Amino acid sequence: MTRPWKPSTTIQASVALHAMAGAAVLFAPGWWPQALAAVAANQVLLTGAGLWPRSQLLGPNINRLPTSAAARNEVALTIDDGPDPEITPRVLDLLDAAGAKATFFCIGAQVTRHAALARQIVARGHGIENHSEHHLKLFAALGPRRMHREITAAQASIASATGRAPRYFRPTAGLRNPFLEPILARLDLQLATWTRRPFDTRCGNAAIVHGRLVRDLAAGDILLMHDGNSAPTLAGQPVILEVLPQLLATLRNAGLHSVTLANAMASHGDPSSS
DSSP: OOOOOOOOHHHHHHHHHHHHHHHHHHHOGGGHHHHHHHHHHHHHHHHHHHTOTTOOTTSOOBOSOOHHHHHTTEEEEEEESOOOTTTHHHHHHHHHHHTOOEEEEEOHHHHHHTHHHHHHHHHTTOEEEEOOSSOOTTGGGOOHHHHHHHHHHHHHHHHHHHSOOOSEEOOGGGOOOTTHHHHHHHHTOEEBOOSBOOOTTTOOOHHHHHHHHHTTOOTTOEEEEESTTOOBOTTSOBHHHHHHHHHHHHHHHTTOEEOOHHHHHHTTTOGGGO
8 A cells, every 4th residue: 555645845846956956057057056056055954854853844744643632632652662571561561550552663673573572562552663674873874775675674574473564654763864755655654753852762860851751741742762772770770661650640640641643643534543
């Protein structure tokens, strides 16, 4: 299944600019310095858009829940880089104790290694979505063929382990390039990033991580945490295990409910969530 790919306004303008620059060099060679400068400036813009995880400049990007979900006081807790056999089961227990649901953006190779744990995530009412096959640090620098392989391999790994193919994709660190959206459209996947990011792979201070997540917290937010690659606290515990009970209590006290991304989007009429 595919969905239509419509180049964003930024991409359309970039294509037009490159065409005009080429025509200028061909028919008015004296304009080549200006043409080169315009193309270089455009490349800087595209690179900057790819380095801004919440940007919509390169194509659709879900970084907040729809208004219908916000009206129900829903938020989406998303947890990246697992499943981790030491941390993820403890995260699941904390979520169960709070009656909360989360969406796990999983690495395909990790799902293959820990297929029973992936099935447990789904059996306990949570979602698993695509975080690429190998979580390459240079994912945003890949060409279209290798990027396609990373995404489709993770689709296959997750579907094989859980019986369900993901409908949402999140690239490594949220970074991407203009090749990504056409690939996602071909695979009927939606890019999903976040509203709030605590940098919990780098910061092991639970108070700081919690503060970043709850500052100006509002219904409709998509929150990011990590079970894989979670930074250690001073006591040596993965910071997610110290922060998550506090965060879930904060949500409860604010009257907010953590739901899976797929459920929030399905109520919005997103066909990719069904």
